[in-house]
Amino acid sequence: MFPPIPNPDVSVQKPGFGTQDLVRRSASTVPVPTRQLTPVAKLIDVSKCIGCKACQAACLEWNDLREKVGENRGSYDNPEDLTPDSLTVMRFTEWINPETDTLEWLIRKDGCMHCAEPGCLEACPAPGAIVQYSNGIVDFIHENCIGCGYCIKGCPFNIPRISRVDNTAYKCTLCSDRVAVGQGPACQKACPTQAIVFGTKDEMKAWADARIKDLKARGFDKAGLYDPPGVSGTHVMYVLHHADKPHIYASLPDNPRISPLVKAWKGAGKYAGLGVIALSVVAGALHYLTQGPNRVTKKDEEEAEQLAEKQS
């Protein structure tokens, strides 16, 4: 039967995790948590997804967001892209498999991957605007967000979007509010084909193994799990029929990692930069101390006067 997420207890519960479980906090440091939560993961089985967009609807409903009624632009992709309101979208790709010459309609649910090494958090300049819990959830704390958009540059998956209404960044929270009280994410709850499943990361990997076996039996030799090591794994994973070429799934990065540019900028760069500035100030001070001020002398003034005299 389906993965074991029974209907949850609906009584009011205390959140199962919180600030005491932070392992990372943007632009700041956190004390090492006293306990380690079991890492969780959402597994999206692309081979089971029928693209019904129930997850999109559930996401809008649960987060009480409303996307504007857009227009058809010649495909089934609506909304066309992630927005501050649409934290997840289905991306449809019509791909002709060159080996079999048959059409495959690849439908991928896009949204935050909850990287173990989150590029957004690395790039964020605002203390506490992006946090990572020890269960793997990467969350945006909107009251701390300044809306600079650095997270967009940091993200290897092009996920966060800045709201034009409150100027803060939005992305999938992995329903941290639901997970905190023992429920699965809204999208997982709504998925009619169990293409989205949720559990501990280990359970999800085991579940994926079974799915991959099934896919291999159906002739998808390259079926596999997308849990990219470049970001030390993710807490949203995909089962792909063609795991050897993730890019065919609407440009899913083959080997995502935090861009070296971002690393340079937000890693060594920020220390080097401050160092250089400090150095210039120190150099000035040293120069002043050794050389003293460069003053105009009496002689200089006299020379100037003589010059002026001569001319007149």
Add this chain to the structure above:
Amino acid sequence: MTDQTVNQTPEVHVRVPRYSGSARINHWIVAISFSLLALSGLALFHPSLFSLTALFGGGQMARWLHPWLGILLAMSFFGLFIRFVSQNFPERTDIVWLSRIRYALTPGGEEYLPEVGKYNAGQKFVFWSQAFLILVLLLSGICIWERGLHYLEAAVGFRVSIETMRWAALIHATAAVMTIVVFVIHVYSAFWVRGTIDAMTRGSVSGGWGWRHHRRWLRRKVREGDVERPSNGD
């Protein structure tokens, strides 16, 4: 300290006008916007400086203000550029000056340097590097300015890729560090070379300052009769 330095200010017999009122206003707009940009920029550059955002009313405000200050800086600097560019073209003597820069860094070393026009090679360096860096900061800044890009896309359909944004962010940060270093050089030089600040506050410098640092410029000013001779000193 060398023997040439005397602790009291010598009597000034000649004053030479250096900057008009409008040039000074322009300069100070540049200076203030630059300083605010540096402060707000540094706040977003390194977490330890984030508290600087308090000067602007918080992170959101700092983030909002910074790009607009950037626009102000770019526009006002453009004014300075137009004013000063003709005086800043490189000359042969600049090479000599640069090759003897160690004398320029020593009080009294001026004697070993060629006679300088309105600007010496160091000042020209500041001028051109700031002109270049501000242009770079402007362009790269636009590429990482969420709201601005939104306006641009709505207005002219201009979009940038995230990879471009990443380059822009790195370039912006690098250019910012460089421009601040140049700024430090500029400010320190003005402070170290006494009498310089007068140029931007009063608009004129002493004849001695001219003789000592910009002799060729002084000769020209004198030739043109564009000097003031206070009857009784200053």
Add this chain to the structure above:
Amino acid sequence: MASLAPTFGRGAMTNSWTDIKNTDLVVIMGGNAAEAHPCGFKWVTEAKHNRGAKLVVVDPRFTRSASVADLYCPIRQGTDIAYLLGVINYCIQNDKVQWDYVRSFTNAGLLVDERFGYSDGLFTGYDEEKRDYDRTSWDYQMGQDGFALVDDTLQHPRCVWNLLKQHVSIYTPELVERICGSPKDKFLKVCEMIGECSSKSRTMTSMYALGWTQHSKGAQNIRAMAMLQLILGNIGVRGGGMNALRGHSNIQGLTDIGLMSNLMPGYLTIPTERETNLDEYMSTRGFKPLRPGQMSYWQNYKKFFVSFQKAMWGDAATAENSFAYDWLPKLDVPSYDILRAFELMYMGRMNGYFCQGFNALLSFPNRRKITEALSKLKFLVIMDPLQTETARFWENHGEHNDVNASAIQTEVFELPTTCFAEDEGSLTNSGRWLQWHWPGGTPPGEAKTDNWIMAQLHLRLKALYEKEGGPLADPILKLDWRYKDPGHPAADELAKELNGYAVTDLADPADPAKIQIERGKQLPGFAALRDDGSTACGCWIYSGCFTEAGNQMARRDTRDPDDTGAFGGWAWAWPANRRILYNRASSDLEGKPWDESRKLLWWDGSKWTGYDIPDIAPNAQPGQVMPFIMNAEGSARLFALRGLREGPFPAHYEPFESPIANVLAPRIRGNPAARVFKTDVAQFGNPEKFPYAATSYRLTEHFHFWTKHVQINASLQPEFFVEIGEELAHEKGIKAGGWVRVSSARGSIRAKAVVTKRIRKLICDGKPVHIVGIPLHWGFTGEAREGFGPNSLTPFVGDANIETPEYKAFLVDIEPIDGPVA
């Protein structure tokens, strides 16, 4: 459903949704379950996941279902019969037949009337004038004993099997490719996968929906698959069956309750005007067994009928007045279906119309005609939870509803109703499960339940009749109206009435001195019904849903012993809580399961036992009583006798509007037995002017015309579009996301173009056929952008048996245009 009943005896999905998980092969053809039934589709996913089941999709478009299929085969819309007869031919030619099943449980061995035949695309008895058949020769050869003659060896040239073999022999893979445009290799691969399911240990399930019904020969599409399933031995078994996916959550309930002009609840039929008394009516409804020892359960017709009359008129229905037979309406035409109703309106012969939960303006073909018809009404009453286009048919919305409001005199009354989530009651799903539901919210504004509105109408009419009298007042005045609040009958009161109750004390048939059921008590099931007026039952097949033990539909037991998918304690399924119809056929003639690993019902030596309620008398001897108890033969019908208007076997006919002529009988346009109104013939288009084959369908983001009122759904699929293949787009210079005009002989629409690899050009009879797909969810009310619907284009012609409109195959032209005119 008019196709399953003549084949198996009952017109309903044979298995349940949950049972689909037991299958080895899912064939989705004539439907798009992933798109239109995503929640039910989960059971396909389960079968694939747990059993390694394969999924085959045959469709003109590469659909969402195809996106997760193991094999996709294209087909030209409207050619399913040729395709399926081709598969049957393949199975017969390649010995992919479950012989024991065919011999034991179908009418393969029965001998057919010598006069019956088929030539030039027509069966015997055709009358071109009437567009109808004289069906007398479509019968068995009868013996002296009153039973049909049979040859169990299947050697007799007139036995059904040999007639079938001959009938399908022309449908070779080459012919299938020529007609359907399905590449031969793909077709043969499908045949091979289907053929494997003739094994006793493999089953296949057929999932279909409006992709088969919305044709002028919809019933025969379904029959072709039903016959194939019989040949494979897949009816009555776990993971098999004919699974008709209904388009609304309660459409099964609609037909069960008889909301059709020629039906009464429980598939009893409305009398015709020729049947002037009860005896005459019953004379054609005796259903004497055609083979010895068979149950022929319709023999009990009179019990069901009389009990229904008692439920209607209570004490006023007596033996003396033939249980108020005269008060029933009598039909002067075969049916007053919706197409006929609008035809009558159009002709000015119908002046008032009640439109309850129906968006006629967008739902019925030839919108221009619908608008004109509605404009001729004196009054129109709308009962709906939503603002429908029909309620505002008179309102000008520019090109999206281009009418002159000042010229329309129809008075429109809108009665806002509650929606399913705001009231109590039961919904009958495709799998015949009656699931009780409770209100989840408070109705907005002045919305009232449909029950309240109908009761108020009734009470007011009754008062008028009492005051003023009038012809035929009795059916209204004497209607049994025993509700606590006559102004608002409660859902459970109505449910109890449908279940039935004892009118008098019922004596035990075995021991007349003993009272079996006391007067006024709820009946335990339809077996208790009697034809003497001592029982009342609103819908015999629902009997058992609300017994003395309580509301069975409200049961919520999620246990499923041995994971058979039966879930017998969840809600209640008709008939008698049976989850898989004809389940006796899951065992062989001796009562031993065909497949031990998937056993369902078996003979334990003295009675039938298993995971489901036996669909046969529990002590019926195996080998004697056959599983299809509703059929007079006891067996399922490969040869459908007179059950369908266009023939006992399906035969290939083109849609009325087709890009190519019928290659088997070029003279015949469309289905020769389909009813065509004279006013509509002139409006058929031809391929010279309208070269492209269009089809209409739903999208998963929306549910009919409801969800465009929901902001979230509207944002997920905001704007009307049509879908075309890349080849056609290239030929016509149409850009993805650009505007196009699509026109048919009946009208034209403007739409955005979706250009896709999922629709490919087909080669049919040597000619390229391009397909244009037109989804149906847009109108001029609600949150989504204003748009058109396919019914501005579709022809006004319906299926020969049930008059379902031909929405799935018609002709259009398409041109790129500049942006919006406005």
